[in-house]
Amino acid sequence: MFPKKTLLSVAGVLAATLLVSACSSGGDTAGTAAAPGAPGAGSNQSAPPATVTIEPANADNISPTTPIVVKAANGKLLDVTVTSAKGKAVAGKVATDGLSWTNTDVLGYGGTYKIVAHAQSTDGKSIEKDGQVTTLSPTKQANANLIPAPSAVKSSGVGVGQPIVFSFGVAVKDKAAVEKALNVESSPKQEGSWYWMDDKNVHYRPKVYWQPGTTLTVTAKIYGVDFGNGVFGAEDRTETYKVHDSWIAKADGNSEQMQIFHNGSMVKSMPISMGKDATPTHLGAHVISDKQANYTMDSCTYGVCPPDPKAYRSDEKFSQRISNDGEFVHENPNSVGQQGSSNVSHGCINLNAANAEWFFQNFGLGDVVEVTNSGGPQLPVWDLYGDWSKSWTDWQKGSAL
Template identity: 50%
Template structure:
């Protein structure tokens, strides 16, 4: 009895209730949530210019939000959420800028609150431009062997970040992979040649991307490539015949001459990268200059380049007697003027010339375009020693 009486007396003194809770269902005297405006990203460190500025109101409704670049006076566009609690910028920012954020809101009691903040974007040491391979304007359509790629004008040390920012979409879908040719250049191809009629969209979404070593992407780019019919020529050094296939069906065969034993043609798939009515071929381009044995400089006609080190399919009236019999060129595919004209009329950029039994080394991956010579399981590892 004494214990119960003391408990009741204590409750009276301290204001508690017995057998229930305070009216209102919550803690008596709790303060309402405090209204506030927050701006992100916050802090003084430079952020990517692709990171949106977000202004958020707590227990309040946003009124006016203005984001300005004081350097040029331009205002950043943005959108207010349906509940008027969040504003988000919807355009890229510039590099190396301090954006002034001014915002106001009204809380539940009608009181106006406001805030001022600064968002600083990163100032890169250098920005790099993504040149597309091949030049999208070079022709209307490309052959099934065409390699797609991006060449940066500065070394890329964070290759994973670069590849993540690049994309290739093909219709119909054909899985492919990226492979680094050098520190600035990355190529893309599927496991096998593109399907005729494919449309390829290459996108470089590198603006604001940290590519390593203080290098950031300068701009985003997108281009579309269309693949035409399949044209593949098979140059066999044993038979000295060039056999032509259109969409997998043989449509022609012609005698030819490949590189001589002293100048053997590279073996493997070659891709036509340039096409000219005439080219001045000068042996000094590979070190045999005027006065040296074997020097030559002459204009050659109906030229289709199949490697960067000077291999062409071209007209060679001087070797017609050897064509179909022996290999006497300096590495090119020699054809008669008539056959060269037929080839020139039917083969275009991206079409394929597969060289076998030439006695030469494999076409190097860097030799525009030796990419198809790389086994697929190696290609998928990404290049540059992975």
């Protein structure tokens, strides 16, 4: 039997030992199970399941340009298929990290598309996610028709005064939305701007004439663009124009001469006869829009028909149109005696046979005829290519942006 004092000492030692063990952060923990959720318990806990989201999710009436985006979390995408109602696959691409997929093909109007995505979580378990979207159906579709037609000037190029024209064939309500989808990139870079002539036609011209040798890349990214009133863009379009040498003719009604400038240097002068007092030639810069070696000029084409005394119909040679109301540069043997001395035409610029043929051979679409001292009014901005009648400040006001 131990003495009472000895028993108390042993109890104190045991208590101290237990206290040290309870507070210690080290020591051997082998064989000790960690509490659920505590560090060290991960090997016994399953990985969180993978999740897949589709954007837009089961949406109707979306724009065909709205991207379909499939995303994975807590895992990676295995595959994504998007198919139309007719079974056509829509191409797409999985991101390098395997966490997202986006379509690379554009969708069509008025279509239904089924989406099936498979993903795998980190523990190897697979899941499937399905979805569906439908695209809007336009009341009408608008095409971006270009003037001049790129095919018509592919070999010849255009002159320094040529505006670029988009004609849509239907009225555009939201001009700002459409204009944002249009672009003209000039090389070398030159300042330019759009001008809406009316609800269907928008023109682009530089601040000053194009530099000779300029390349123009014209783009209309209108597919899926809402024109307003149920009209949407039919398809995107990109075309390229080349600006040829500078050819500018300066026709003076006082001197009755037309001086010809090639790349800034005068190379020729020829006698002319412009419009008489009753039918004066318009003032200002005209741009050639068409050329025909043989052409029947009929005033009825712009509303002046017999028995109006101003009406006429005649067959002419080497004709180049400079406005949409009957003004041409052309040969006229009947006015040779007045060429260089008086104005007797219906508004055209008359030349003798030799000068008319020379002019026809050297001038073409987009080249410029500047008219001064004709006694006529300014060429209206809306008269085909009356674009240069506006100052740069006023021209910029015609933009919808």
